Amino acid sequence: MISLVSSALDLQQGRIDLSHGAGGRAMVQLIGQLFAPALHNEFLAQGDDGARLPLCHGRLVMATDAHVVSPLFFPGGDIGCLSVHGTINDVAVMGARPLYLTASFILEEGLPLSDLARVVESMAAASRAAGVPIVTGDTKVVQRGKADGIFITTTGVGVLRDGADVSGAYAQPGDVILVSGPLGDHGMAIMSVREGLSFDAPIVSDTAALHGLVSDVLDAAPGVHVLRDPTRGGLSATLNEIAHQSGVGVVLQEAQIPVRSAVAAACELLGLDPLDVANEGRLLVIVPAAQADAALSALRAHPLGREAARIGDVVADDRYFVQMHTRMGGQRMVDWLAAEALPRIC
Amino acid sequence: MISLVSSALDLQQGRIDLSHGAGGRAMVQLIGQLFAPALHNEFLAQGDDGARLPLCHGRLVMATDAHVVSPLFFPGGDIGCLSVHGTINDVAVMGARPLYLTASFILEEGLPLSDLARVVESMAAASRAAGVPIVTGDTKVVQRGKADGIFITTTGVGVLRDGADVSGAYAQPGDVILVSGPLGDHGMAIMSVREGLSFDAPIVSDTAALHGLVSDVLDAAPGVHVLRDPTRGGLSATLNEIAHQSGVGVVLQEAQIPVRSAVAAACELLGLDPLDVANEGRLLVIVPAAQADAALSALRAHPLGREAARIGDVVADDRYFVQMHTRMGGQRMVDWLAAEALPRIC
Numbered sequence: 001m002i003s004l005v006s007s008a009l010d011l012q013q014g015r016i017d018l019s020h021g022a023g024g025r026a027m028v029q030l031i032g033q034l035f036a037p038a039l040h041n042e043f044l045a046q047g048d049d050g051a052r053l054p055l056c057h058g059r060l061v062m063a064t065d066a067h068v069v070s071p072l073f074f075p076g077g078d079i080g081c082l083s084v085h086g087t088i089n090d091v092a093v094m095g096a097r098p099l100y101l102t103a104s105f106i107l108e109e110g111l112p113l114s115d116l117a118r119v120v121e122s123m124a125a126a127s128r129a130a131g132v133p134i135v136t137g138d139t140k141v142v143q144r145g146k147a148d149g150i151f152i153t154t155t156g157v158g159v160l161r162d163g164a165d166v167s168g169a170y171a172q173p174g175d176v177i178l179v180s181g182p183l184g185d186h187g188m189a190i191m192s193v194r195e196g197l198s199f200d201a202p203i204v205s206d207t208a209a210l211h212g213l214v215s216d217v218l219d220a221a222p223g224v225h226v227l228r229d230p231t232r233g234g235l236s237a238t239l240n241e242i243a244h245q246s247g248v249g250v251v252l253q254e255a256q257i258p259v260r261s262a263v264a265a266a267c268e269l270l271g272l273d274p275l276d277v278a279n280e281g282r283l284l285v286i287v288p289a290a291q292a293d294a295a296l297s298a299l300r301a302h303p304l305g306r307e308a309a310r311i312g313d314v315v316a317d318d319r320y321f322v323q324m325h326t327r328m329g330g331q332r333m334v335d336w337l338a339a340e341a342l343p344r345i346c
Numbered sequence: 347m348i349s350l351v352s353s354a355l356d357l358q359q360g361r362i363d364l365s366h367g368a369g370g371r372a373m374v375q376l377i378g379q380l381f382a383p384a385l386h387n388e389f390l391a392q393g394d395d396g397a398r399l400p401l402c403h404g405r406l407v408m409a410t411d412a413h414v415v416s417p418l419f420f421p422g423g424d425i426g427c428l429s430v431h432g433t434i435n436d437v438a439v440m441g442a443r444p445l446y447l448t449a450s451f452i453l454e455e456g457l458p459l460s461d462l463a464r465v466v467e468s469m470a471a472a473s474r475a476a477g478v479p480i481v482t483g484d485t486k487v488v489q490r491g492k493a494d495g496i497f498i499t500t501t502g503v504g505v506l507r508d509g510a511d512v513s514g515a516y517a518q519p520g521d522v523i524l525v526s527g528p529l530g531d532h533g534m535a536i537m538s539v540r541e542g543l544s545f546d547a548p549i550v551s552d553t554a555a556l557h558g559l560v561s562d563v564l565d566a567a568p569g570v571h572v573l574r575d576p577t578r579g580g581l582s583a584t585l586n587e588i589a590h591q592s593g594v595g596v597v598l599q600e601a602q603i604p605v606r607s608a609v610a611a612a613c614e615l616l617g618l619d620p621l622d623v624a625n626e627g628r629l630l631v632i633v634p635a636a637q638a639d640a641a642l643s644a645l646r647a648h649p650l651g652r653e654a655a656r657i658g659d660v661v662a663d664d665r666y667f668v669q670m671h672t673r674m675g676g677q678r679m680v681d682w683l684a685a686e687a688l689p690r691i692c
């Protein structure tokens with residue numbers, strides 16, 4: 001970014017105004033003093049209309065997500081790190097190594113610059129920790145009441161790993177279903193803030209970048225059929241989607257599905273099913289039985305997968321049902337989002 | 347996209363509600379019945395968390411833009427085609443061939459599905475016409491009053507053309523400055539709708555995909571130093587940016603700068619300078635004098651460059667001033683966005 005503005009932004013007391021999105025000096029100042037220093041890398045520093053990246057050879061993978069989570073800050077994270085993790089995860093679960101991110105900001109007039117700076121620092125930290133730089137960006141401002149603080153869209157590019165061939169369409173009867181940890185933490189962390197619930201141990205979002213975990217799993221179990229991050233709609237939506245894509249059924253074992261007690265309690269209070277609740281740092285793995293142990297060990301050996309569990313099996317079923325053996329010994333259907341919608345969870 | 351919803355969306359009377367962003371059946375229905383059929387291509391049809399693309403070899407280029415234009419529909423275009431053109435143009439002016447786009451939607455609860463369908467059809471048509479498919483997407487919904495109809499973020503990936511080496515940092519004294527057509531059409535098309543101005547000939551946005559034009563110019567004048575699309579902040583902001591990036595001055599000839607009479611009249615009425623007003627289908631070219639005629643001929647030979655003109659020169663100036671010889675025979679500074687901000691022009 002060029003520096004042609006001598007005055008300094010007031011990062012303590014200042015607020016976003018419409019001029020910060022107008023393409024003139026104020027925007028250059030905002031980018032040059034707030035975004036560029038935090039997100040710094042050689043590509044972003046080029047300062048042209050986009051980023052010119054190194055030579056790349058392979059099959060590209062792209063994923064994009066808009067992030068509109070409310071509130072912007074929540075236990076365990078904020079919209080900034082969430083927007084980095086979410087897109088890295090979608091690239092990773094395609095079987096690709098995430099290489100680059102872009103970030104587009106829609107800011108509401110009146111937004112405190114201190115909030116924006118916190119969010120951008122959090123993105124920067126997440127991007128550095130993941131080793132995936134934000135190489136180009138965009139900044140738009142809309143009038144007060146025409147957005148809600150900050151919306152961030154991230155897009156990721158990666159290159160498919162050699163031999164990786166995973167898809168929601170590849171589940172087969174006999175495959176084993178694994179998850180990398182307890183379900184529902186992210187969604188219930190958001191909901192407990194919104195609903196003012198408090199627990200002895202506060203519920204903390206699981207937001208995390210999963211590309212390292214994915215890499216370890218694929219190294220240990222190269223025959224993996226399906227990888228997914230069970231985000232909006234939770235495990236229920238993800239498994240129903242896969243069942244339809246692959247033309248199979250699923251049988252879960254409720255007793256095997258890890259759910260923290262605080263999450264279970266909060267869900268009960270709010271009339272939600274933890275299986276319907278969004279996760280932002282959990283990996284779903286569907287793997288041939290012969291490689292299931294190898295995959296589970298690889299998950300458990302990684303800091304993000306210590307509580308990994310085997311939760312069910314893929315079965316032949318031309319109705320594509322997702323069913324569950326309950327803890328009580330019964331059986332029930334696991335439908336899509338039977339509960340009410342949880343808006344703006346990510 | 348999988349089809350597990352038997353009921354049909356009501357595209358005439360229906361409206362977006364929060365369930366369309368919740369990751370469950372309603373979202374699958376919206377994507378499957380509205381987005382997927384309109385935007386259809388083999389990559390989008392994969393239906394995984396992102397898109398798996400063909401083998402690619404070269405230096406990647408990425409660009410991203412959020413689009414928040416208001417109103418959504420304007421003479422000559424709408425937010426849909428604008429969001430396709432804008433990102434294609436940023437990839438193209440980096441000297442790259444645009445290959446793929448992603449599209450993330452933030453929708454406001456209550457949005458008429460008929461408006462959404464119009465916008466998506468327009469994106470689809472623009473993407474088809476440009477030969478650049480939208481390979482993956484995302485859909486979020488926020489509550490009424492927390493957004494403004496539709497926001498769309500597009501991200502583009504391209505591959506650098508062989509030998510292309512353009513940047514805002516490469517302008518040199520002696521270079522010639524060209525524009526591909528009249529300035530200010532897009533911004534004044536939006537402003538005249540907003541302000542209720544009417545003219546004998548209505549002002550129509552110049553929104554267009556410039557990658558074909560860029561390709562012709564680079565073929566004819568491979569020594570081009572700088573390419574830019576003068577969007578927010580108009581020609582003034584773009585030239586001031588380049589002057590600072592390259593460490594040069596600019597001298598414009600007002601008499602040579604093409605501005606339509608309706609645009610000039612509207613600008614006068616609103617107290618705006620056409621040089622500060624956004625364009626969405628104009629190309630700025632800075633080229634060594636020896637190749638200036640070749641570049642200008644190539645511009646004029648293309649349907650999008652018929653009214654191309656030579657408008658000024660790059661000069662040595664360690665203050666990085668952009669100056670203009672006026673039609674009256676005087677000289678004035680062309681500063682950044684001296685006029686008030688024009689919010690939500692793109």
Ligand SMILES: Nc1ncnc2c1ncn2[C@@H]1O[C@H](COP(=O)(O)OP(=O)(O)OP(=O)(O)O)[C@@H](O)[C@H]1O
Pocket residue numbers: 023031035036039044046047048049050103105135136137138139410411432436577578692
């Ligand atoms: N929020 C941001 N964080 C980091 N860099 C940014 C951000 N916003 C913009 N940039 C960078 O600033 C430069 C100029 O961005 P800008 O959006 O003005 O370019 P443009 O897309 O060509 O213009 P327009 O958005 O008007 O079409 C680019 O290099 C871009 O990567």
Ligand SMILES: Nc1ncnc2c1ncn2[C@@H]1O[C@H](COP(=O)(O)OP(=O)(O)OP(=O)(O)O)[C@@H](O)[C@H]1O
Pocket residue numbers: 064065086090231232346369377381382385390392393394395396449451481482483484485
């Ligand atoms: N507006 C849209 N237009 C076209 N395709 C879309 C659109 N929104 C989503 N899709 C496609 O639908 C599929 C599922 O998208 P979805 O956003 O649910 O996945 P995800 O990003 O993994 O989940 P989340 O957004 O909850 O993190 C993807 O293949 C995506 O490309």
Ligand SMILES: [Mg+2]
Pocket residue numbers: 049435436574575576577
């Ligand atoms: Mg541009």
Ligand SMILES: [Mg+2]
Pocket residue numbers: 065086087090231395
């Ligand atoms: Mg996602």
Ligand SMILES: [Mg+2]
Pocket residue numbers: 137138139410411412
């Ligand atoms: Mg931009």
Ligand SMILES: [Mg+2]
Pocket residue numbers: 089090093228229230231395
């Ligand atoms: Mg996903």
Ligand SMILES: [Mg+2]
Pocket residue numbers: 049411432433436577
């Ligand atoms: Mg742009």
Ligand SMILES: [Mg+2]
Pocket residue numbers: 064065066483484485
């Ligand atoms: Mg998504």
